[in-house]
Amino acid sequence: MTRKGDALAVITHRVVNPSNYSMPYARRKSTVLRLFLQLSVVAVILVFSISYSNFREAFTRNTKVPMFVxxxxxxxxxxxxxxxxxxxxxxxxxxxxxxxxxxxxxxxxxxxxxxxxxxxxxxxxxxxxxxxxxxxxxxxxxxxxxxxxxxxxxxxxxxxxxxxxxxxxxxxxxxxxxxxxxxxxxxxxxxxxxxxxxxxxxxxxxxxxxxxxxxxxxxxxxxxxxxxxxxxxxxxxxxxxxxxxxxxxxxxxxxxxxxxxxxxxxxxxxxxxxxxxxxxxxxxxxxxxxxxxxxxxxxxxxxxxxxxxxxxxxxxxxxxxxxxxxxxxxxxxxxxxxxxxxxxxxxxxxxxxxxxxxxDFHKELQYFKDVNSRVTDLCSTKNTTKKLLPLKANEWHDDFTITLQDCAMLRKPxxxxxxxxxxxxxxxxxxxxxxxxxxx
The missing domain is CATH 3.40.50 (Rossmann fold)
Known part of the structure; x- marks a missing residue:
């Protein structure tokens, strides 16, 4: 029988047959302490095994692993x-x-x-x-x-x-x-x-x-x-x-x-x-x-x-x-x-x-009209001088710059x-x- 089995057997024997337990006090104390330590180790192992099993099940259930076919x-x-x-x-x-x-x-x-x-x-x-x-x-x-x-x-x-x-x-x-x-x-x-x-x-x-x-x-x-x-x-x-x-x-x-x-x-x-x-x-x-x-x-x-x-x-x-x-x-x-x-x-x-x-809608509208008009001018085929239109950050946008490459995308059919x-x-x-x- 394993140590784990021995420990359980001893405890079971002593609980069932308390009258047979007649060791000297020091020996009994040593034995009880040893059994307590053995049981503690067994309990820790059992708790760890159950916790790991639950964690693995939860992880598998909650993690979406792609299946490919x-x-x-x-x-x-x-x-x-x-x-x-x-x-x-x-x-x-x-x-x-x-x-x-x-x-x-x-x-x-x-x-x-x-x-x-x-x-x-x-x-x-x-x-x-x-x-x-x-x-x-x-x-x-x-x-x-x-x-x-x-x-x-x-x-x-x-x-x-x-x-x-x-x-x-x-x-x-x-x-x-x-x-x-x-x-x-x-x-x-x-x-x-x-x-x-x-x-x-x-x-x-x-x-x-x-x-x-x-x-x-x-x-x-x-x-x-x-x-x-x-x-x-x-x-x-x-x-x-x-x-x-x-x-x-x-x-x-x-x-x-x-x-x-x-x-x-x-x-x-x-x-x-x-x-x-x-x-x-x-x-x-x-x-x-x-x-x-x-x-x-x-x-x-x-x-x-x-x-x-x-x-x-x-x-x-x-x-x-x-x-x-x-x-x-x-x-x-x-x-x-x-x-x-x-x-x-x-x-x-x-x-x-x-x-x-x-x-404030109309304030934004007026600003948008101005910006879009300036973008239209930049992207016009008649424009031969301007290459960029930088716009500073304000309450409606962060810093951004319209380039001629952006114009090509804006014109894209x-x-x-x-x-x-x-x-x-x-x-x-x-x-x-x-x-x-x-x-x-």
């Missing part, structure tokens, strides 16, 4: 993700990089963003802002594998968007979608994401869309409209044309459709107004194109960004005359009715948000920027593998 997928084209793939998504660490942590504003900046890119509402300029922000911080975008439209197919094993690298998740969704769906957006983005969109005065948006899709992209649908003034021809025949085009229309209440309202309910004004109440709960900010600078100041405050992050140059702007509605407005009213309600609602809400910001960030994300996948948990 070989996984195949059905991809459209362009990305090979048959590398090691994370089978369980680990919570993405959302702290600023070391060189940014010293700036207090970066400690709380919002990096999870959903932007609804509404057609012909200065949304290309917004994409440049989001691409720049995400690129500088190494964030992951929800991007289509091909083209610039997100279809977000949910068939198991079918990947239609670029996966994030293994051990990470998505941060920003800002590309075109067929229509808004909070359910689809939240499938990819974290729960703390801020939801943002943009609208534009409906008639101007209609005319801009008609001009762009007909004369720039040469849409077969709109190319059917001819005459000396095709847009006037369109207005005079809008009922028959829009009825014929149906869901394929680029002009008929298109903003409402982008926000996810079903076309079969276009005549149900009551239902649409109720739908706006839902949108109010889902979107933290709906920008207004006609109040673009004001909208960007609100955006900067909402996302806790530096002013450097919202500086912009106008992107994808096409020159065409500014129109006002005329006698044809009675004819076009049904095809702008929902967009008009949406726009007026968002404009009112935006103005209310500005008022709630307090009087949307498709070029999309391809650029997509290539970067693809390289990460090829290096670290892909997280395909979003598609399982």
């Amino acid at each position: 070989n996984s195949q997928c059905i991809c459209d084209k362009g990305i090979d993700i048959t590398h090691r793939v994370s089978a369980s998504q680990v919570e993405r660490e959302n702290t600023a990089s070391a060189d940014l942590q010293k700036h207090r504003r970066y400690s709380s900046e919002v990096r999870h963003i959903a932007f609804l890119k509404v057609h012909k509402c200065a949304s290309s300029t917004m994409l440049n802002i989001f691409y720049r922000f995400g690129y500088k911080r190494g964030l992951n975008f929800v991007l289509p594998i091909q083209g610039n439209y997100l279809h977000m197919t949910h068939q198991k094993g079918l990947i239609s968007v670029v996966p994030p690298p293994a051990m990470s998740g998505y941060d920003i969704l800002c590309n075109h979608v067929t229509k808004f769906s909070k359910e689809q957006f939240s499938r990819y983005l974290p729960p703390d994401s801020k939801y943002i969109a943009i609208v534009r005065e409906p008639f101007q948006r209609m005319y801009s869309a008609f001009h762009y899709y007909r004369n720039v992209l040469h849409s077969p649908i709109l190319r059917q409209v001819t005459g000396l003034d095709p847009f006037k021809t369109y207005l005079n025949n809008i009922t028959s044309l829009e009825t014929m085009w149906g869901d394929h229309s680029y002009t008929n209440n298109k903003m409402a459709r982008d926000f996810g309202f079903p076309t079969q309910d276009y005549k149900n004004i009551t239902k649409f107004k109720m739908y706006l109440e839902t949108l109010d709960k889902q979107f933290h900010l709906v920008m207004v194109s006609e109040m673009f600078l004001e909208s960007l100041v609100l955006l900067r405050r909402l996302l806790k960004w530096s002013m450097e992050d919202v500086i912009f140059l106008q992107i994808n702007v096409h020159e065409h005359k500014h129109l006002t509605t005329n006698a044809s407005s009675v004819n076009i009213e049904p095809f702008l009715a929902l967009d008009r309600i949406l726009y007026d609602h968002c404009l009112t809400r935006l103005k209310e948000q500005i008022i709630s910001e307090g009087p 949307v498709i070029s920027f999309l391809n650029f960030v997509r290539d970067i994300q693809t390289e990460r996948i090829q290096t670290f593998g892909a997280n395909i948990s979003y598609f399982q």
Whole structure:
């Protein structure tokens, strides 16, 4: 029997047979002391073994160790993700990089963003802002594998968007979608994401869309409209044309459709107004194109960004005359009715948000106008002397400098920027593998 067993046996014997214990006192004392020491050692060993077992179990349970498996997928084209793939998504660490942590504003900046890119509402300029922000911080975008439209197919094993690298998740969704769906957006983005969109005065948006899709992209649908003034021809025949085009229309209440309202309910004004109440709960900010600078100041405050992050140059702007509605407005009213309600609602809400910001909002707005104007001058093709625009720290930003390299990024066309960030994300996948948990 082992020493541990001997000790236990002796104690058990003495407890059970106390009358047999007749050793001299000194010997008994020595023996008891020895047994006590032996028991103490045994107790320490038992306590240590149990503690270590509990610690190991807790550590294993609370530490997320990535498991890698070989996984195949059905991809459209362009990305090979048959590398090691994370089978369980680990919570993405959302702290600023070391060189940014010293700036207090970066400690709380919002990096999870959903932007609804509404057609012909200065949304290309917004994409440049989001691409720049995400690129500088190494964030992951929800991007289509091909083209610039997100279809977000949910068939198991079918990947239609670029996966994030293994051990990470998505941060920003800002590309075109067929229509808004909070359910689809939240499938990819974290729960703390801020939801943002943009609208534009409906008639101007209609005319801009008609001009762009007909004369720039040469849409077969709109190319059917001819005459000396095709847009006037369109207005005079809008009922028959829009009825014929149906869901394929680029002009008929298109903003409402982008926000996810079903076309079969276009005549149900009551239902649409109720739908706006839902949108109010889902979107933290709906920008207004006609109040673009004001909208960007609100955006900067909402996302806790530096002013450097919202500086912009106008992107994808096409020159065409500014129109006002005329006698044809009675004819076009049904095809702008929902967009008009949406726009007026968002404009009112935006103005209310500005008022709630307090009087210092307008001080910041004026400063932002001045800074952005100076950046525009620096980045102008006519500028042949200035190479830098240094800006001193103040209550809205830390020290930063705009360079000609920054100008090149500010001017970068949307498709070029999309391809650029997509290539970067693809390289990460090829290096670290892909997280395909979003598609399982």
